Amino acid sequence: MNVQQLVGRLRAEGHKLTPQRLAIIEALAQNRTHPTAYEIYAEVRSRYPMMGLATVYKTLDLLKDLGEVVETGFGTGGTRYEPNLHPHVNLVCRKCGRVVDVGLGEGIEDWRAKHEGRPTREARPPMQWVTEVASEVGFTIQGGHIEYFGVCATCNGEDKV
Amino acid sequence: MNVQQLVGRLRAEGHKLTPQRLAIIEALAQNRTHPTAYEIYAEVRSRYPMMGLATVYKTLDLLKDLGEVVETGFGTGGTRYEPNLHPHVNLVCRKCGRVVDVGLGEGIEDWRAKHEGRPTREARPPMQWVTEVASEVGFTIQGGHIEYFGVCATCNGEDKV
DNA sequence: TTGTGTGCAAAGCATTTGCAATACT
DNA sequence: AGTATTGCAAATGCTTTGCACACAA
Numbered sequence A, B: 001m002n003v004q005q006l007v008g009r010l011r012a013e014g015h016k017l018t019p020q021r022l023a024i025i026e027a028l029a030q031n032r033t034h035p036t037a038y039e040i041y042a043e044v045r046s047r048y049p050m051m052g053l054a055t056v057y058k059t060l061d062l063l064k065d066l067g068e069v070v071e072t073g074f075g076t077g078g079t080r081y082e083p084n085l086h087p088h089v090n091l092v093c094r095k096c097g098r099v100v101d102v103g104l105g106e107g108i109e110d111w112r113a114k115h116e117g118r119p120t121r122e123a124r125p126p127m128q129w130v131t132e133v134a135s136e137v138g139f140t141i142q143g144g145h146i147e148y149f150g151v152c153a154t155c156n157g158e159d160k161v
Numbered sequence C: 001t002t003g004t005g006t007g008c009a010a011a012g013c014a015t016t017t018g019c020a021a022t023a024c025t
Numbered sequence D: 001a002g003t004a005t006t007g008c009a010a011a012t013g014c015t016t017t018g019c020a021c022a023c024a025a
Helices: A003-012 A019-030 A037-045 A053-065 A108-115 A126-136 B003-012 B019-030 B037-047 B053-065 B108-115 B126-136
Strands: A069-072 A080-083 A089-093 A099-102 A140-151 B069-072 B080-083 B089-093 B099-102 B140-151
Touching: A003 A019, A019 A037, A019 A053, A019 A080, A037 A053, A053 A069, A069 A140, A126 A140, B003 B019, B019 B037, B019 B053, B019 B080, B037 B053, B053 B069, B069 B140, B126 B140
Parallel strands: A089 A140, B089 B140
Antiparallel strands: A069 A080, A089 A099, A140 B140, B069 B080, B089 B099
């Protein structure tokens, strides 16, 4: 998620650029922790004390409509949000609700190729495949993710930190 | 999701097999529409009028803990549930909340191989890859899915039915 | 100036919880 | 018989909405 680019897009599509929106966008762009709406609210609020929680939800809604953010993680503590980057894998802990990224910039196929000693091919992330199939059934794709559920190291009691 | 097998597992792990639980399990096993908790409740209720909605939630919780069902679909109308089959792709409509399956029994690699005219190899769904990586960080995987968000044909106004 | 966006508070829902009654094992 | 499970209803908590005011364009 590129802040400059997104700001330009908002202008171009006739949305107003308010300090609140900018603050929320910046908070999202920097944050790698898949924050909840409330966490974004709390962070932004330290700089803009008059910020309302409803504004965070409304802005997140707008960004969802634009396909710039993606919702993630169920169960504990509400929906979490992340910038809509290239598809990657989220491990969602069903006990604490936290979300762990598993790097997948390379794409599954590349990983396999490396793993099996085959030569690495150009990455073809699942996104592309899905987009093709989806368009056949009239489905417009805005964003996506690969998500697995389980129990994280900390909640497993295997935490050594 | 095999009902017989699951019933056996419940017994083996010391859970009681009540008519309510069996009805919920059967409803889930037959249903291919990713029902919400309330939809399951409504369906089962037609056979067991005394069924309570809380029981549905409690049973779904149990099945989640056992890794037998997976939560799906955000946004509209609450969490949806599906049996934890082999990983496949869900297209989640952000307007109506409905979830469309994209067949992926074959696995992405097989699809690609066919598509590119290469010989089909044994399917290696992403699940396996993720499980390996996850275990390295102490994460226990219970289930997962690949999920994309967008707007379905009907909500796109392209519906011809 | 004009209409979109904000903030507050109230409303709306999905989900969870407490507890007495019930019924598997 | 003992204990997990049920069902109701109340409680909780996240998210949305209505509306008057503020402000970006």
